[in-house]
Amino acid sequence: MSRTVVVTGASGSMGAAAVRSLASDGWRVIMACRNLAKGEAVRQGILADVPGADIALMKLDLTSLASVRKFCAALEEERIDALFNNAGIISRGYSITADGFENTLQTNYIGPYILTRAIAGKMNPGGVIVNMVSLTTRYGKVGRDIFERGEKQFSQLGTYSDTKLALLLFSIALARRYPTLKVSVADPGIVNSNMISMGRWFDPLADVLFRPFCRKPEKGVAPALKAISQAKERASQSVELFSASGHRPLAKRYLNHPDIDWLWDETARLSH
Numbered sequence: 001m002s003r004t005v006v007v008t009g010a011s012g013s014m015g016a017a018a019v020r021s022l023a024s025d026g027w028r029v030i031m032a033c034r035n036l037a038k039g040e041a042v043r044q045g046i047l048a049d050v051p052g053a054d055i056a057l058m059k060l061d062l063t064s065l066a067s068v069r070k071f072c073a074a075l076e077e078e079r080i081d082a083l084f085n086n087a088g089i090i091s092r093g094y095s096i097t098a099d100g101f102e103n104t105l106q107t108n109y110i111g112p113y114i115l116t117r118a119i120a121g122k123m124n125p126g127g128v129i130v131n132m133v134s135l136t137t138r139y140g141k142v143g144r145d146i147f148e149r150g151e152k153q154f155s156q157l158g159t160y161s162d163t164k165l166a167l168l169l170f171s172i173a174l175a176r177r178y179p180t181l182k183v184s185v186a187d188p189g190i191v192n193s194n195m196i197s198m199g200r201w202f203d204p205l206a207d208v209l210f211r212p213f214c215r216k217p218e219k220g221v222a223p224a225l226k227a228i229s230q231a232k233e234r235a236s237q238s239v240e241l242f243s244a245s246g247h248r249p250l251a252k253r254y255l256n257h258p259d260i261d262w263l264w265d266e267t268a269r270l271s272h
């Protein structure tokens, strides 16, 4: 029986590359996409190239907790072997979702938190969860004000980094609560995707001077794919960071972060 993996943001650069690779390796892939038309175009492209690929497409909008819950309910009967939380954004400006959270925080952290907890709770031992973080995670700041930060505290890269750190701390909490699951974080490096357009005047310049030196999506997503494929062989129950330079345990500054449990509980309380 083939194993099933859920890939969020499967219509994006690295998401599509992940779906292609996993489907080629015989996984049954559930593409979780906010834009079904875009997702279907990606799916058709892969089906045309990978004979026998088993790829389903489902709607998931992380900026809507109702959408996340609907997605989880639709998966109720499925056996999920792996979850790749790949979707993410860098918002140019400050905005609030219908659920009342800052947009980047909900897309990159709160939505994945709800989704992951629902899936982790019914995964079999050995189930795999990989969360996409970033080089900038190390600059992130998570503290007890994280849900209260307003427009004044917002910055494009700063807020993005904070949300990636929140996702990493969540990964630690998850691994501690579900010791039979294999939880990893993956850092793709700097990748030539839509995401690196900052929506600023210098974008055209960066497209010429910077983009050609960025990793291709297939290369950027490779560490995350390794985290999925090597999960079985990993003896360690603790979270590992996969990147272009291999994989290693998380740094102590993350493992000893004082707000790991607070963040877990507070996110549950606020997103109830």
Ligand SMILES: NC(=O)c1ccc[n+]([C@@H]2O[C@H](COP(=O)([O-])OP(=O)(O)OC[C@H]3O[C@@H](n4cnc5c(N)ncnc54)[C@H](OP(=O)(O)O)[C@@H]3O)[C@@H](O)[C@H]2O)c1
Binding pocket: 008, 009, 010, 011, 012, 013, 014, 015, 032, 033, 034, 035, 038, 060, 061, 062, 063, 085, 086, 087, 088, 089, 107, 132, 133, 134, 135, 187, 188, 189, 190, 191, 192, 193, 194, 195, 196, 217
């Ligand atoms: N590119 C880099 O240099 C870089 C570096 C470090 C980390 N990352 C991380 O890598 C991951 C993939 O990024 P990428 O570079 O492949 O960028 P991308 O091409 O922009 O892909 C992002 C994906 O996330 C999806 N998404 C955005 N908002 C969503 C929402 N509300 N609900 C569901 N899906 C949503 C997008 O959907 P649409 O297709 O509908 O837009 C897209 O499929 C992200 O988590 C990003 O933070 C990227």
